[in-house]
Amino acid sequence: MSSGKILVAQGGGPTAVINQSLVGVVLEARRFRNVTRIYGALHGVRGIVDENFVDLTQETSHNLELVAATPSSALGSTRDKPDLKYCEDIFKVLRAHEIEHFFYIGGNDSSDTVRIVSEQARAAGYPLRAIHIPKTIDNDLVGNDHTPGFPSAARFVAQAFAGANLDNASLPGVYVGVVMGRHAGFLTAASALGKKFPEDGPHLIYLPERVFSVERFLADVKDTYARYGRCVVAVSEGIHDASGEPIATLLAKEVERDAHGNVQLSGTGALADLLCDEIKDKLGIKRVRGDTFGYLQRSFIGCVSDVDQREAREVGEKAVQFAMWGDRDGSVAIKRTGFYSVDYELLPLEAVAGKTRTMEDEFIDEKGTGVTDAFRMYLRPLLGSGMPDAYRLRPAPVPKILKR
Amino acid sequence: MSSGKILVAQGGGPTAVINQSLVGVVLEARRFRNVTRIYGALHGVRGIVDENFVDLTQETSHNLELVAATPSSALGSTRDKPDLKYCEDIFKVLRAHEIEHFFYIGGNDSSDTVRIVSEQARAAGYPLRAIHIPKTIDNDLVGNDHTPGFPSAARFVAQAFAGANLDNASLPGVYVGVVMGRHAGFLTAASALGKKFPEDGPHLIYLPERVFSVERFLADVKDTYARYGRCVVAVSEGIHDASGEPIATLLAKEVERDAHGNVQLSGTGALADLLCDEIKDKLGIKRVRGDTFGYLQRSFIGCVSDVDQREAREVGEKAVQFAMWGDRDGSVAIKRTGFYSVDYELLPLEAVAGKTRTMEDEFIDEKGTGVTDAFRMYLRPLLGSGMPDAYRLRPAPVPKILKR
Numbered sequence: 001m002s003s004g005k006i007l008v009a010q011g012g013g014p015t016a017v018i019n020q021s022l023v024g025v026v027l028e029a030r031r032f033r034n035v036t037r038i039y040g041a042l043h044g045v046r047g048i049v050d051e052n053f054v055d056l057t058q059e060t061s062h063n064l065e066l067v068a069a070t071p072s073s074a075l076g077s078t079r080d081k082p083d084l085k086y087c088e089d090i091f092k093v094l095r096a097h098e099i100e101h102f103f104y105i106g107g108n109d110s111s112d113t114v115r116i117v118s119e120q121a122r123a124a125g126y127p128l129r130a131i132h133i134p135k136t137i138d139n140d141l142v143g144n145d146h147t148p149g150f151p152s153a154a155r156f157v158a159q160a161f162a163g164a165n166l167d168n169a170s171l172p173g174v175y176v177g178v179v180m181g182r183h184a185g186f187l188t189a190a191s192a193l194g195k196k197f198p199e200d201g202p203h204l205i206y207l208p209e210r211v212f213s214v215e216r217f218l219a220d221v222k223d224t225y226a227r228y229g230r231c232v233v234a235v236s237e238g239i240h241d242a243s244g245e246p247i248a249t250l251l252a253k254e255v256e257r258d259a260h261g262n263v264q265l266s267g268t269g270a271l272a273d274l275l276c277d278e279i280k281d282k283l284g285i286k287r288v289r290g291d292t293f294g295y296l297q298r299s300f301i302g303c304v305s306d307v308d309q310r311e312a313r314e315v316g317e318k319a320v321q322f323a324m325w326g327d328r329d330g331s332v333a334i335k336r337t338g339f340y341s342v343d344y345e346l347l348p349l350e351a352v353a354g355k356t357r358t359m360e361d362e363f364i365d366e367k368g369t370g371v372t373d374a375f376r377m378y379l380r381p382l383l384g385s386g387m388p389d390a391y392r393l394r395p396a397p398v399p400k401i402l403k404r
Numbered sequence: 405m406s407s408g409k410i411l412v413a414q415g416g417g418p419t420a421v422i423n424q425s426l427v428g429v430v431l432e433a434r435r436f437r438n439v440t441r442i443y444g445a446l447h448g449v450r451g452i453v454d455e456n457f458v459d460l461t462q463e464t465s466h467n468l469e470l471v472a473a474t475p476s477s478a479l480g481s482t483r484d485k486p487d488l489k490y491c492e493d494i495f496k497v498l499r500a501h502e503i504e505h506f507f508y509i510g511g512n513d514s515s516d517t518v519r520i521v522s523e524q525a526r527a528a529g530y531p532l533r534a535i536h537i538p539k540t541i542d543n544d545l546v547g548n549d550h551t552p553g554f555p556s557a558a559r560f561v562a563q564a565f566a567g568a569n570l571d572n573a574s575l576p577g578v579y580v581g582v583v584m585g586r587h588a589g590f591l592t593a594a595s596a597l598g599k600k601f602p603e604d605g606p607h608l609i610y611l612p613e614r615v616f617s618v619e620r621f622l623a624d625v626k627d628t629y630a631r632y633g634r635c636v637v638a639v640s641e642g643i644h645d646a647s648g649e650p651i652a653t654l655l656a657k658e659v660e661r662d663a664h665g666n667v668q669l670s671g672t673g674a675l676a677d678l679l680c681d682e683i684k685d686k687l688g689i690k691r692v693r694g695d696t697f698g699y700l701q702r703s704f705i706g707c708v709s710d711v712d713q714r715e716a717r718e719v720g721e722k723a724v725q726f727a728m729w730g731d732r733d734g735s736v737a738i739k740r741t742g743f744y745s746v747d748y749e750l751l752p753l754e755a756v757a758g759k760t761r762t763m764e765d766e767f768i769d770e771k772g773t774g775v776t777d778a779f780r781m782y783l784r785p786l787l788g789s790g791m792p793d794a795y796r797l798r799p800a801p802v803p804k805i806l807k808r
C-alpha cells in the first residue's frame with residue numbers, strides 16, 4: 001500500500017454530478033490512515049502548474065456532502081489540453097509537493113493527460129499512482145457502459161422534450177430543439193425518452209452518427225406535419241453532410257450566396273435558426289420555433305438523476321480503493337451487471353485515452369431518425385427515480401349544433 | 405343562482421400550471437347540482453367558433469388530477485385575437501349550445517375577449533355568466549399581486565441562472581441568458597433569485613422597463629469582468645433603445661452596415677448571439693457564451709412551484725364560486741394578504757382587459773441593472789418549497805513550493 005499526499009482535480013465541462021466524484025475521493029481517502037493531506041487543484045491542470053491548491057483535509061464532511069449535491073465543478077475547471085511539456089510541468093509540481101496519488105476527474109482529454117503524466121512518473125522512477133475518473137455529458141468514453149454526468153443531462157433533455165411536445169400539441173407548429181454532443185448522439189437521442197403517447201414528439205431525431213441531408217430533413221418534416229399537424233424535432237449540434245462539413249456552415253453559406261451578404265455564425269443559436277428558416281422558406285409552414293438548449297442542459301440546477309449521483313460518488317470512491325489496494329494506474333469504468341445494477345473496473349489508461357465512443361448501430365433505428373427499444377432499455381434506468389410524467393384528457397366529443 | 409351548461413377554454417401561451425385552473429373549474433363545478441354538463445373547447449376561442457367541444461363531465465376525477473399536474477394546455481390553445489365579429493360568432497355558439505357559464509383561462513387578450521362576449525350577451529338579454537381566469541408567465545396582468553404560471557416560470561429562470569452561475573464560476577468568461585417577457589421584466593428579474601453568495605451572478609440584469617444602451621451595457625460588462633474575472637448577464641428579450649426600437653434590430657442593422665450584407669433575424673437566438681458578438685468584438689473577451697431560454701422556460705416539465713400549483717387550482721375553483729354565488733361577470737385576481745398568504749377577488753373585466761402591468765419602480769435598483777430587496781421579498785415565497793440550493797468549498801490555500 002502506498003502512502004502520502006493526495007491531489008484531486010476536475011477538468012473539462014462541468015456536469016450535475018462531478019462534485020459527487022470529488023467528494024467520493026475526499027471522503028474515501030479520509031478512511032486511509034496513511035493519507036496525510038488531500039489537496040484540490042483549482043481549475044484543473046491549470047491549477048496544478050500554477051500550484052493553486054486548497055487543502056480539502058480541512059473541509060467538514062457536512063459541507064462536502066452539500067457540495068456533492070451541487071452541480072458544476074466546485075474546484076473550477078479548465079479547457080487547457082496539456083501537451084508533453086505541460087505534462088512535464090504537472091509532474092514537476094506533483095514531485096515538489098510529494099504527491100503520491102493523483103486523481104483527475106474528466107473526459108477524453110483528461111484521461112490522456114493522466115496517461116502522459118503516469119508514463120513520465122514511471123520513466124522518472126517516481127512512485128506516483130495516477131487514476132482517471134470518468135465524467136462527460138456526451139457519454140463518449142470507450143470502455144464504459146455510460147459515463148457519470150450523462151444520465152442527468154439526458155434527464156434534462158428528456159424532460160425538456162416532454163414539455164416541448166406538450167407545448168407544441170397545445171399550439172401546433174414545428175419545433176426544433178438543438179442538443180449538445182458534437183460527435184456522439186447519445187444526449188440528442190435521450191429526447192426520445194420524453195415521448196409517451198404514440199402521437200407524441202420528438203417525431204424526428206437527427207444524430208451526428210448519420211449523414212444529414214437538408215432535402216431529406218425537409219421531406220421528413222413535411223411528412224410528419226402532414227400526418228400530425230405538427231412536428232417536434234431533436235437535432236444534434238454536430239450534424240454534418242457526407243463530407244463531414246457542419247450543417248450550420250453549409251446553410252450559412254447558402255444564405256450568404258443568396259444575399260451576397262455576411263452571416264454571423266459565432267453565436268450558439270445559429271443552427272436552430274437556420275433550420276427554422278429553411279422550414280419556413282421551403283415548406284411554407286408559419287409557426288416554426290427553434291431552441292438551442294445550450295448551457296442549460298449541463299448546468300441547470302434541480303434536474304438530476306439519483307442513479308447518476310450514486311454512480312458518480314462511487315467512481316470517486318472506487319478510484320481511491322483502486323489506488324490504495326491496486327498495483328497499477330488506470331481509468332475507472334462503469335460496467336452494467338443487471339437491469340439495473342453496475343460494478344466498476346479499472347481499465348488501462350491507453351484503452352480510454354484520446355478515444356471517442358459514438359452511438360452503437362443497434363441504438364439507432366433503420367430510417368436514422370429515431371432510436372430503438374434497445375436504446376430505451378439502455379437509457380431508462382439511468383434517468384433515475386421520480387421522472388415527471390405527462391397525462392392528457394381522453395376524448396369525449398360533443399355533437400356540433402350549428403355546423404353539424 | 406343560475407343553472408345549465410358550463411364551457412371552459414384555455415388561451416395564449418401554455419404554462420406549467422394552467423391545467424390546475426382547468427381542473428379547478430371542472431371539479432368545483434361538479435359540486436353544483438344545477439350543472440348538467442361541463443364542456444371544454446379545444447384550442448381556445450378557435451374551438452368555440454368551430455364547435456370543437458369535449459365533454460369533461462365524462463372524465464374521471466382521478467385522470468383530471470393527473471392532467472392538473474401536467475404542464476401546458478390540456479385542451480389546446482390558440483393565438484387568435486378575436487375582434488368584434490369573432491366575438492359575435494363565439495356568442496352565437498354559446499347560445500346554440502345553451503351555455504350559461506363561460507370560463508376563459510388566459511392573459512390580457514383573453515380577458516378582453518371575455519369582456520366583449522359579456523357585453524354582447526348583456527345587450528342580447530342572454531343570461532350568460534362570463535369569467536376570466538388569469539394566467540401568464542409574464543406576470544403582466546394589472547390588479548393581480550401576481551398571475552398563475554409566473555411563479556413556476558420564475559422558478560425555472562432562477563434555477564437556470566443558479567446553474568449558469570456555477571458553470572461560469574467553473575469556466576470563467578461572460579455568459580448572457582436571454583429571458584422571455586417583451587414588455588414586463590418580472591421573469592428576467594427572477595434571475596436574481598438564483599444568486600446566493602455576494603460574488604455570484606447574475607451580476608447584471610437588463611429589463612424592458614429601462615432604456616438599454618449598448619455602450620453602457622459594454623461598460624457594465626467590462627467593469628464586472630475586471631472585478632470578478634467573469635460576468636453573468638440576464639437580458640429580457642424586450643430590451644429597446646430610447647425610441648423603443650428593439651436592440652436585436654438595432655445591432656443587426658449595425659452588422660449589416662458593416663458588412664453590406666444581410667442578417668437573418670427570424671430565429672430566436674439572434675439577440676443573445678448579437679450581444680455576445682458585441683462583447684467579443686468591443687471588449688476582446690474570448691470566452692463569451694449566450695443562451696436563449698426560449699420555450700424551455702414555459703414548458704419544461706418537472707420544474708414547478710407548489711405555491712403556483714395551489715393558487716392556479718384555487719383561481720379555477722373561485723371562478724366557479726364567483727359565477728354561482730355572485731351576480732356579475734369579472735376577472736379573478738390574486739390579492740396578497742400575508743407573508744405568505746393570498747385571497748381572491750373578482751375584478752370588473754374593464755379593470756383588467758387589454759391593460760399591461762410592468763415592473764414597479766420599487767422593484768428595480770437605482771442603477772437599473774439589478775433588483776431591490778423589495779422584489780426579493782415579493783418573489784421568494786412564490787417560488788415554493790424545495791428550491792435547490794448551491795454550496796461551495798471554503799478556502800484553505802496550500803503554500804506554493806516552486807512558485808513561492
